[in-house]
Amino acid sequence: MNPVEIEAAISELAEQPFDAANFPYEFLAAFGNKETTIKRLQSGNTNASDIENAVLQRSHIHIQVCAKNTVTASLEKLKNSKATTKAKAKFILATDGINLEAEDINSGETIACAYSKLSDHFGFFLPLAGISTVKQIRESAFDIKATGRLNKLYIELLKNNPEWGTEERSHDLNHFMARLIFCFFSEDTQIFNGDDLFTATISQMSASDSSDTHEVISEIFRAMNTKLDHREKESIRSWANGFPYVNGGLFSGSVDVPKFSKIARSYLLHVGNLDWKQINPDIFGSMIQAVADDEERGSLGMHYTSVPNILKVLNPLFLDDLRAQLDEAGDNPRRLLNLRKRISTIRVFDPACGSGNFLVIAYKHMREIEAEINKRRGEADSPTSIHITNFRGIEINDFPAEIARLALIIAEYQCDVLYRGQKLALMTFLPLDSENWITNGNALEIDWLSVCPATGTKVDIIGDDLFAVDQDQSNIDFKNEGGETYICGNPPYLGSTWQSKEQKVDLERIFNGKTKNWKSLDYVAGWFMKAAEYGQKTKTSCAFVSTNSICQGQQVPILWPLIFETGYEINFAHTSFKWANLASYNAGVSVIVVGLAIKANQKMIYETNNANITKVRKVNHINSYLLNAKSIFIDAAKRPISFDAHITDGSGALDGGFLILNKDAKDRLMSSSFGKYALFIKPYLGSSEFIRGNQRWCLWIEDSQVELAISNDEIGQRIKNVLEFRINAGTRAKTAVARPHKFAWINKKHGRQIIIPTVFSERRKYLTAGYLSEDYVISNAASIVQNAPVHIFAIISSTLHMSWVKAIAGKLKTDLRYTSATCYNNFPIPELTVKNKTDLTRCAEDILLAREAHFPATIADLYDPEKMPENLRRAHDRNDEVLERIYIGRQFKNDTERLEKLFDLYTKMTSKQAKSKTKKKDA
Incomplete structure (x- = not known):
């Protein structure tokens, strides 16, 4: 279940008469527990409680329905229960049907409320549904509640007005929903005169059978688009005259309204009766954008980016600098005034703005700083000099674009109330300004200068429709000539495999010729490149959230030289961290933040550990791998720069499968003629077989053995089949037609060999290589280090080498892809002494012996991060x-230190080799 569904179920439960006997089971059902789970608890089979009238679901919650006025005592009893501890309950809850108290056992956080207000606290219990939560969303039950109610209304309206769901009319329905949200907010915040003016008017003036609901709403909309002195001329109905003139284009144009069923009218009134003063535009906007998307509606309530994560972008981009300047200004009136002027001219531009949460958070924090300036200057009542039209965005879907504009309008009003008071806020709120500053379109197709023109451009305001998009946004005066521009956001990532044809065209438009x-490249690379090119026209700094892959592997030497050529450099970076939002399926997504500026004086690297503690380092350089190291790009190398053994791909059969044997075929040939043909059978491994322990074998026949081999009918037939396959296959197979008894290409020598899987899970701490005898045939689905001394196995199996691979390897979906030419050949190693090699050899032998001690456990079993045997660890x-x-005379503190040392050593080694080649040429 998603959060919206859970909130609706909890609301329904709290509104019903309290049923003491069934409450625990109905509560658990509201969080998605299956009927069979509930029945087992009811029967007592899985109820682990040791308290009367209590239900304990293991690893989840201990609930007691108690006598009147004993809630606090009952909660303490649940907390002290041995069963609570033994069953590892996450929560305890006690209620008498009048009051309710609960506690999160791990955090110690508690809630206490009237039972009827349980739905206001449902977010507290979301972990019971497997949904990871963040503090802001737990404290904003209203936004989820409002989203759920609006979603029901939206679906019901589509049922009764299917034509409004077509491509031609979907924008009209989305615009209608934006109008409703504005009305609901306005009637609860005194923007409209009279309590619940909008909802009450619809309730009183429309028929209960809903036959004229659309006409009443249409008349209200018409009134809000008509100036007061024109209303008599426009024949506005008297009951609609109480609504103010709104302007701003929100109610201009068509006032057509979809027809309502009785259910839709009921939903509308229910939504209107919510307390819209509680709306949080940066949260609500993110959630509501899923309402209008059929594919995303199933994850309703999951569309939420936490404020702390947004601030990982905005703080180092420019907010930290503003706060530092505020601290330096102290109470100096002149310095405070200069800072206020600076803030008033700042432009924030999000070219993938969604419902505007980055823009809203930036606006709210800038208003907070401005309010402190005004307070110190004794001007607390001063109107803001920060214009919401300085907060620009591009969004490809029209409904989020609508909501982004509306969210900024609401944020502006809420900030005015907070910092100036309700009276002054109301005086300046209506009518709305006429500018439009959020563009609905494809950010990788639109010229960003048409949305956010070069600093210093002074233009006239034109147009009178806030919600009708003018693609040339340069027509709107920023009121900030000479100001700073900051680009930010969280663009869509989309690796190359997942991109649509249209998205491929977008990237081609940007990168073709470069x-x-x-x-x-990932799709997000388009935003980085456009931001860098935009910055060549007007001074700007930018920062985007991205997946790690643009700073790893093959994408680095493709993307970053192009960006650096524009004059930009990375001035701050937040290394990999978990992207926290409301979705349990997204809880493990790792992202980075990369900031770009021209000739930055100060560079910062932010690192968040597993305890969610962020540390910051001031550094001299940040390269494209997000390390404190010089800018280098690690391309494929033909030979190892350090290792004293060469690496190749394994052998390739290109045989149609006829030289490969399963267990039955192997056993049959091994027993044939008293084992006469056993010499042709060798164990055959690729990455998958080595890691998972799957067994396969192959026929390995030397030229001198062909006559003996074909004397066996089955082997002879297999060789004929290979011949036929290669004759009819592609060019590469045809080159091996003359030797159908052999693999098409052979990379196998006498001596020990190291197998390195070419694809493996990024969850693994080590590379999981293998040290094998020459008897094994390694397929081309793995890499081989041939004639390998065992100390090389130790190096490959180290955390140090894995750190290198994670930084520079490419990816196959979410798995790491080990490329010989990049990962192995470029790995830098100091010159090893005889003792170094002896010590590493002993380490390698210990690892191999530890593995052997757990036979027949597979590599996959042994290297499961949560189950790794202690002796192997x-x-x-x-x-x-x-x-x-x-390397450094001690162990490294972390991967960052490892990589910085490796990159420094790599730079020195490759520079030395380059000088050596130059000298040879000169000679």
Whole structure:
């Protein structure tokens, strides 16, 4: 269940007469527990409670329905219950049907409320539904409640007005919903004179059978688009005259309203009766955008980006600097005035703005700083000099674009109330300004200068329709000539595999002519490139949220040289952190934040650990791998710069599968003629077989053995099948037609060999290589280090090497892809002494012996991060310690320190090699 569905179920439960016997089960059902789970609890089979009239669901919650006025005592009893501890309950809850109290066992956080207000606190219990939460959303039950009610209304209106769901009319329905939200907010915040004016008028003036509801609403909308002195001329009905003139284009144009059923009218009145003073525009906007999207409606309430995450972008981009200047100004009136003037000219531009949450958060925090300035200057009642038209956005879907404009309007009013008071806020709120500043369109197609023109451009205001998009936004005066521009946002990521044809065209439009390899780039790369090009026309800094992949592997040498050529450099970066939102399925998404500026004086790297504690480092450089190291791009290398053994792909059969044997075929041939043909059978491994322990074999026949091999009918037939396959296959297979008894290409030598899987999970801490005898045939689905001394296995199996791979390897979906030419050949190693190699050899042997001790456990079993055997873990820890001491005389503190050392060493080694080549040429 999504949060909106849970809130609706909890609201329904709280509105019904209290049923003491069934409350625990109805409560659990509201959070998505299946009927079979509930029945087992009711029967007592899974109820682990040791308290009378209580229900304990293991690993979840202990609930007691108690006697009147004993709620607090009952909660304490639940807390002290041995069963609560034994069953690892996350929550305890006690209620007498009048009052309710609950506690989060882990955090100690508590709630206490009237039972009837339970729905206001449903967010507290969302972990029971497997939904990770953030504090802001738990404290904003209203936004989820309003989203759910509006969603029901939206769906009901579509049922009765199917034509409004067509492409031609969907914008009209979305615009209608934006108008409703404005009316609901206005009637609860005194923008409209009279309490519940909008809802009450519809209730009183429309028929209960809903036959004329649309006509009443249409007349209200018409009134709000008509100036007071024109209303008699326009024949506005007397009962609609109480509504103010709104202007701003919100109610201009068509006042057509969809027809209402009785159910839709009921939903409308229910929504109107909510307390819209509680709306939080940065949260509500993110949630409501899913209402108009058929594909996303199932995840309703999940569309929420936490404020702390947004501030990871906005704070280092410009807010921290404003706060620092505020601190420096102290109470100096002149310096405070200069800062206020600076803030008034700042432009914030989000070219993937969605419902505007980045813009709203930026606006609210800038207003907070401005309010402190006014307070220190003794001008607390001063009107704001921060114009919402300085907060620009581009959004491809029209409904979020509508909501973004509306969210900023609401945020402006709420800030005016907070910092100037209700009376002054009302005096300046209506009529709305006529400018439109959010563009509905494709950000990778639109010229950003037409939305956010170059600093210093002075233009006239034109147009009178706030909600009718003028694609040339340069027509709107920013009132900030000479001001600063900051670009920010969270654009869509979309790796190359998942991009649509239209999205591929977008990237081609931006990168064609700049690089031949643009097809490998993530979609988000388009925003970075356009921001850098925009900055060549007008001074600006920018920062975007992105997945890690644009700063890893093959994308780095494709994208970042192009960006750096524009004059931009990375001035701050937030390394990988979990992107917290309301969705349990998104809880594990890792992202980065990358900030760009021209010739930044100060560079900062932010790092968040597993305890969610962020540390910041001032550094001299931030390269495209987000490390404190010089800007280098690690391309494929033909030979190892350090390793003293070469790496190749495995052998490729290109045989139609006829040289490969399953267990039955292997056993049959092994037993044939008393094992006469066993010499042709070898174990055959690729990445998957090695990691998962799946067994396969292959026929391995030397030229001198062909006659003996084909004397076996089955082997002879398999060789004929290979011949036929290769004759009819592609060019590469045809080159091996003359040797159908052999693999098409062979990379196999005598001696020990290291197998390195080419694709493996990024969850693994180590590379999970294998050290094998020459008997094994390694397929081209893996890499091989041939004739490999065992100390190389130790290096490859280290945390140090894995850190390198994670930084520079490409990805296949979410898995890491080990590329020999990049990961192995470029790995830098200090010169090793005989003792170093001896110590590492011992470490490698210890790892292999630890693995062997758990036979027949597979590599996948042994290297599961949560189940790794202790002796194997210790062997790896010892290996890491020995290797890292070779590099810096001690163990590294973390991956950042590892990588910075590796990049520094790589730079020195490659620079030395380049000089050596130059000298040879000169000679």
